[in-house]
Amino acid sequence: MEIKKPAMAGTLESSDCQVTVEPGDGKIDFVLESAVINQYGNRIRKVIMETLKNLDIDNVRITVVDKGALDCTIKARVEGAVSRSTDQFENILWGGRRKS
Amino acid sequence: MINAVGRDIPEEILKITGKEPFMGIHHFDGSVYKKDGPYTKCVINSEGSKMVDSIRDCLVKCGIRDGMTLGFHHHFREGDYVVNMVMEEIHNMGIKDITICASSLGKAHDKLVEYIEDGTITGIQSSGVRGKIGRAISEGKLKGLAIMRSHGGRVRAIETGEVRIDIAFIGAPTCDDYGNCRGIGGKSDCGVLSYSMVDADYADKVVAITDCLVPFPNFPAHISMTKVDYVVVVDEIGNPEKIATGAAKPTTDMRKLMMADYCTEFVVNTPYFKDGFSYQTGVGGASIASTISLAKIMKERNVRMRFGVGGLTKPMCDLLENGQVDALLDTQDFDLDAVESVINPKHFRISAGEYADPFNKGAVVNKLDFVILAALEVDVNFNCNVVVGSDGMITGAQGGHPDTAAGAKCTIVITPLLQGRIPAVCTDVTTVTTPGESIDVVITDYGIAINPNRQDLIQCMKDVDLPFKTIEELRDIAYSITGKPEKVQFDDKVVGIIESRDGTVMDVVRKIKEFQFTGE
């Protein structure tokens, strides 16, 4: 999938995270700011990279400001930002399990 | 060297400080030592005044010089102006290498970071530090080692002579021209002056700083003129709005109320809950809610409390007003209701030494049945951390945590299982402040764990309908939600020590290191 325009999802409330995606310059640029970076920085990065991979995105600048979000929230915010940047709001492949 | 709570204390730190590693909470029980005493300048003349025009003049009269140790108290909490006022003058005089020995430091003292950076301050000894000083220490900016001491531990350190305070500054809400200080009255009313009493007894020079000079005699004095060298009047010693706030509204947060209910249910099912019991609690939402719900049950079951200790807040003072407790023993007042209660004849001021010093002939904490505490982290060995944040930054204070925990028959720690994403129950706390051997119960929103050393309590709770779990189960639940946390990456350099209340080394605090991604 291609990131067409900058888009953001999520908030800066506790337990949430704010994810911004912008068109990349040929690779994944990842910036993380997190209150729990010492304990969960590597894990957060892994979750984000996997989510991007599932969405088939390898060209993006992604900025995450994390306020202690759980993995499920991080995934939701990445997918939310990507969906906004690609204007896809319906017929989403929830979990990618939809039979053709 | 590995100490009694399993922490590796570098030999070098033991060598520099001359300290021993922690050996258990009762290791020094019954040991004998000779107390230190201050140099005392006699006042025999009848000139009748100790007034000095300015802090600067006072510093000159006290013989301020490089390398001195200065004592301060924290009764003005985040409203304190005294520490900054004195340090600014010292900085202007070009004095260097000062050690601050305060009962605690907070965000009100952010300004001191400048003086740490320029070498005016090279040592900090405190219950803890919040705000920018904590960050500065964690970033390795303080030249010497920071020492974090409990309230009882500070008294011990001073009385044994481990620390010699050259000049002590006592912010006094009211004072007369001969140095009789009281914690009540004036515009910076803080109720009591408990933490500074040891300073007055043991410092070579004692300076009272007040913004409300009253006619002699300011009696009954909380700090006697017999211990005070000089009196200075300034415009403001603190910001009254931040010294004692209005009483916190009882929480409506169901999570805290639930933990408070668990706590009360636990307390009333122990054998200690009977007529004449004693109790101390902190100022957190859940602790205050526990006191309120306990008061209700005390009334229902007609059980009276013999004495309450604090760190006092409105709910504790309400017990006194309602005749549910015989006496309050007060070391500090957190809200206006507590300050106003100080004049009640059954509300007794006690010194920090009477409160918690492990090296006197017996302190109040030893007589406690219950203490309800909070913690940043608790590990599966029940060790608690209240000083260093899970991000590795110094961000809290020992306060009376290890003192009351060691003394009380039943020490209860209340904490939500998750602080944001950080599990409060973990495999290993970032640093140990209070050893697990003194923690009996951990109450969380997900369940309650009793220390297996307390088989007696486990037996009492057999038929009690509370969500009991093992401490490992609580940790596993936390990790199943948050994922297993990685250890904070520290630098090798030790920037501070967590001193046990008996003066041994409980743990060290290392310089923080900027996070770097590892692995894939």
Added chain:
Amino acid sequence: MNPNKKRLRRTMMFLNAQKPGLIKDPYIYKPDSIMLDLEDAVAENQKDAARFSLYHALQEIDYRGCERVVRINGLDTPYWKEDIRCAVAGGCDAIRIPKTERPEDIKAVEAEIQIAEEDFGIPQGRTLIMAAIESARGVVKALDVCEASDRLFGIALSGGDYTKDLQTYITGTGVELMGARQNLIIAARAAKIQCFDTVYTDLNDMEGFRRDVETIHLMGFDGKSIINPRQIPIVHDIFTPAQKNIIFAEKVVMEIEDKREKGIGVFIVDGKMIDIAFYDGAKRTIELAKASGVYKGGL
């Protein structure tokens, strides 16, 4: 029949599906059901983000036995079909339809659920439905609505919109809700499904809340919608059966099972004439007693 249709639902706690802080662990307060809301609680410009938040919460958070109901947006909005796809794919237990007025509303949702269950490989019939009645017309048509689908486990009164439609307001006395409450509970019982009462919004008046719950409990409601966890223990307390009722129910269940084998239809328990019609009620009392933590017997 889906066995979950008749599960215990004393408390159903509303949570904004878009708020991670709210949906991460509501189970610690032990509501019987949680209602993850995509409708009114979610701002218009966050409807999309709320779905992603909902989907992953349903997939990853262990709600520890709490039923997970999803309130979708109204059938007059552009959102409801994707809401259903998301909720079903996530594996929710039930869909709550807002503003239900006609059996056709239920049929339309049922059809979308069916498609989504097929699309996402969810067992057919797994996803239940509940319908919120929020208008005078809905109240009048309640029985038709109740009988519209085999997936429908219950109906709920939504007092805010209903009182507006009635040209009155929430008074706190309950007088404005009397007719609707009576109508809905009667319709639900006629259709043998459950019935739930509206929220009580004044969190400063816990005594008023208690009286409100006592009323709907006596009227026969199965439970109440909850907006704050502080309300949960009060509802559960009121729905806790009295010890003498539990003991009686226990005897009734055991006697009926015993007598049924012996072919006896009518008999006496504690001086009361009992027949098979008492069985379901007695079982429900035992189930309530278990959920309330007051049943120590062996049934």
